Structure formats: structure tokens, C-alpha cells
Amino acid sequence: MLEAEENQGVVYLIGAGPGDPGLLTLRGRELLMQADIVVYDRLVHPAVLDYARPEALRIYVGKASARHTLTQEEINALLIRHAQEGKRVARLKGGDPFVFGRGGEEAEACRAAGVPYIVVPGITSAIAAPAYAGIPVTHRDAASSFCVITGHERDDGKESGRRTTGSAEGRRDWARLAHAADTLIFLMGVEALPEIVARLQEHGRDPQTPVALVQWGTWPQQRVVSGTLADIVDRIREAGLGPPAVCVVGEVVRLRERLRWFDDPQRQPLFGKRILVTRAREQASSLVELLRIRGAEVLEYPTIRIERLKDTNELDKALQSLNGYAWIVITSVNTVPVIAERLEALQLDARAFSMTKVAAIGPATANALREKLGIRADFVPTEAVAEALIDQWPDSEMRGKRVLLPRAREAREVLPERLRAMGAIVDVIPVYETVAVKLAEAVVENLMTGSIDAITFTASSTVKNLMQALSRGADDLEVRARLRSVCLAAIGPVTGQTLKEYGFEPTIVAEEHTIAGLVKALESYFAQRD
Ligand code: SAH
Secondary structure (H helix, E strand, O other): OHHHOOOOOEEEEEEOEOOOHHHOOHHHHHHHHHOOEEEEOOOOOHHHHOOOOOOOEEEEOOOOOOOOOOOHHHHHHHHHHHHHOOOEEEEEEOEOOOOOOOHHHHHHHHHHHOOOEEEEOOOOHHHHHHHHOOOOOOEOOOEOOEEEEEOOOOOOOOOOOOOOOOHHHHHOOHHHHOOOOOEEEEEOOOOOHHHHHHHHHHOOOOOOOEEEEEEOOOOOOOEEEEEEOOOHHHHHHHHOOOOOEEEEEOHHHHHHHHHOOOOOOOOOOOOOOEEEEEOOHHHOHHHHHHHHHOOOEEEEEOOEEEEEOOOOHHHHHHHHOHHHOOEEEEOOOOHHHHHHHHHHHOOOOHHHHOOOEEEEOOHHHHHHHHHHHOOOOOEOOOOOOHHHHHHOOOOOOOOOOEEEEEEEOOOOOHHHHHHHHOOOEEEEEEEEEEEEOOOOHHHHHHHHOOOOOEEEEOOHHHHHHHHHHHHHOOOHHHHHHHHOOOEEEEOOHHHHHHHHHOOOOOOEEOOOOOHHHHHHHHHHHHHHHO
16 A cells, blocks of 8 residues: 555565575565665675666665665664655565564654655564574474574674673573573574573573574575584584574474485585576576575576567467467467467457467476466477477378467577478467676676586577677686586587587586476586585
């Protein structure tokens, strides 16, 4: 309701979650997409910021920024000033805004200034970091309560710097805290760890109580060190583990042995691997998802963007007279939403296809057809390439039959040529085009620092576009040299061949030319290499 009001500024206090961008809430994303200004802290994953509109102003107010001198009062003033100018201001905070995030103070400031605000709770690191370490904060057998405690008496949500030492620490009621719950969870507690473990033991917690520190919980660089109240300080020092970390104290920590998953190399073969996925954003999600659930950190680089062609005249006409076509061939998932949209605009539905057989290039396209149009493909070749489609073409009598082929503006001619050779009358209708996008600086930087482990290529066009984008950069040669030490993974031989044409030997050519096949190939590659 609030966000719809015209010319009325508003502050969205949004919890960005603990790190993993998938842990942002739907509501958070929705409001972020509407924001004119995003004011964000450290510990907010950069991919979360990508949800904001490109033209939205992004203001970093975390530590170690040019604005690191901004006090809480100045941040409050910043939010209020922009909202009073009629802007929608998203205040993005790590974890949950009301768990040691000073979100309460920002809400109070808004209230005092008469600026409307919306609070979107986030997944707090207090629960999520242990969860990603395989530690449930409660468990029927081990703990029936948990308590979240700050390692600092009062904090601004930023590591160190503003630590209030000595007297503040001394004022805490450790006798009460030590027994406040079965599971004790300390945030901002790394520096104060020696003090924390000493006080807990002093006040009667067993020195053998298990303790774990989860650093960068839910991030690809997550690290966990466990021990007991008696030895955790030494272990942390040995491991060189610093902030940001959540410290969990209690019997539940033992469950990690059985429940470890996210950072378990056996279960997560791609854990900690940084993989660049070069696909159009619109079609990237299934690959990205499959890689993420295997623990990879995925950088999405839309080397190509799918743009629908504005002129839909030809397509509209064809859809209105689909009856006249014996076959329609769908060669990409990208075609499906275009057709869905045009059917809707023409007030047609799946019945338009009743006289026409449908061929889909591969399982993903067939799925999209089923999901978006409610249509089952009559034919899907065993391999998702044009050659297989035509080799396995099920209709032996094509003479005089009409085939509709809606597809990308720039595509190979194999299909129409071979269908025509079979005697078919083929209408090729370009419905979208792939547009190369400027190579994001972050990607180049990651390449240059050697922090990308693999790059996936799911179509020849992704190779071409990445190469073109690279050749426009100033450090072309250096970047190309770096590319040679990265695993270049092609979905199939055609894409692999395109890599070769650019002078790069594909490290992987998936045996099964599907997204799943590509993921499988990456898994075995890293399993063998590590
Ligand atoms: N509002 C945040 C907490 C802000 S205080 C939340 O709900 O999570 C900052 C502290 O949170 C850090 O010092 C650290 O203790 C903890 N923290 C935040 N993100 C973390 C992460 N990904 N892994 C481990 N600890 C994290």
C-alpha cells in the first residue's frame, strides 16, 4: 500500500539476510526493486544489490568506506533527507534489521521526522550461520531454548572500532547470561571471545561445553572452527579465524558432526568454487540454481541479454493461423515467453496449437512449454542440438508441409535448410535477439585476481559475446592470458568448437549436452582435481 503512493517518500528497512543472496526475502526483493536509493552496509552480498534498478543510487555506509565517518545520526539524517525529497529509500542491513542492526534507532528517527517506513525482517546470521554449519540452534534432545547475545555491550553493527571495552563488559550480568538459555549465540564476539569463555566458565558453564565459531556463514568462504569452552580460544588463534563470525555455545554444536552439509566437500562437490555463468539473465536460473545447491558461488554474467523484437507482426500472423502449420519448432527457452505473451495479446490460448505438432530442442524448452503454455512437446531429440533434432526428426513425410520456426535473429541455418531439403515450407520468424552486454568490471577484476575457478558456456553466442566484450577492454591480452588458467566448460561440441575458434581449448565438453550434464561434468572435473 505505502509503496504505491505517488510522490510520497518512504524508508524500507530491509534485512538482506546473512550473505547467501538466496536468503533475501521475497518482500525484501520486491521493495528493493522499487527503490530510488539504496543505503547499505558491509556484510550485504553484492548480488543482493543487483536487484535494485540500475539507475538507483547506491550509497555504502559500512566501515572502510569513504563515508566511514558517518555516525548513526548522520545515517538517520541521510535516510530522512532522501525520503523527504519524495524518494523511496531502501535501507539494506545484514541479517535482520532489528537484531543488533540499529534498525530500531533508524525506525525511531523516521517516526520522529514523520517519514513513513516499512520493516522487512531478514534471516539473521544468529540462526543462519549455525544452520549452514549444520548446527540447529534448538533440538529435541539437546536444547529447548536459545539466546542471542552481543559480544559488545552496545554496538553499531560494524566490526571493532567502536568497541566499548572494560567497564561496559564488566557491567554485563554474566551470572544471568551464562544460564540464559541452553544454546548461547554471540554476535560480534570474536574479539571478546577470551572474555566470553572465561566468564561463562566462571559462572558455572562446564568447560567441556561444545563451542563453534562460524565465520562468513552462508558465504562461499564459510569456515567453522569447533572446540570446547576450555580450548576454543587456542583453536581460533591457531586457525587464524577472525570476524565476522557467530559463536555458538551449547550441546547442539555436536550435531554438526552428523548434520554438516553446506561446507561438506563430500556433499557439496563445488563448495567454495567461484563459477562464472555466461548466459542471458532470463535463461540463467536453472544452471545457477544447480551450481548453487552444490555449494558453488555463482557470478552471473549476462554476456548476452535477450531482447524481444518490437515488431511482432509476422509472429502474430503466424500464431493466428497456426492451423496451417503442420509443425512448430521451438529451439530455445527464450522463444516460449514471447509466444506466451503474443498469444495473450491476441486473446488466444493453447488451443491455437491443436492442429500443430510441437518440436522442442531439449528438455528445458519442453518444460518451459509445459509450464508457460500448458503444451506437451510431441518431439524432443535425445541431444539438445539442431543436428540431433533434424537427424531424429519423427515425421518422414514432410513434402509440402508447413513448418513454423520462431527463433533468434542470428541463428544457424541448419534447421531451415534441412527441413527445406525434406520438402517442407519453412517460415523462419525472428522473435528475439541476443545483445552483448559490457563486461562488468567486477568480472574482469575477479579474472585478474585469479579468483574465478570456472566459466560455463551454454551456447556459441555466449562464447562470442564474452570474447567480444573482452576484446573491447584495455587489458585484453592480460585477461586472455588469465582465461587460460580457468576451467572453460562448454555444454557441447558446437560451443566447444567456438571456443577453439577463439584460440581457447575447452577444459570440459559435457558429454550430455544439457544443463544437468554440464553440472555433472564440472563436478567430476573438480572432484578429480582437488
Ligand atoms: N543484523 C545482523 C547482525 C549485525 S551485527 C544479523 O541479524 O545477522 C554484525 C555481526 O553479525 C557480526 O559481527 C557477526 O557476528 C554477525 N554476522 C553477520 N553476518 C554473518 C555471517 N555471514 N557469518 C557469521 N557472522 C555474521
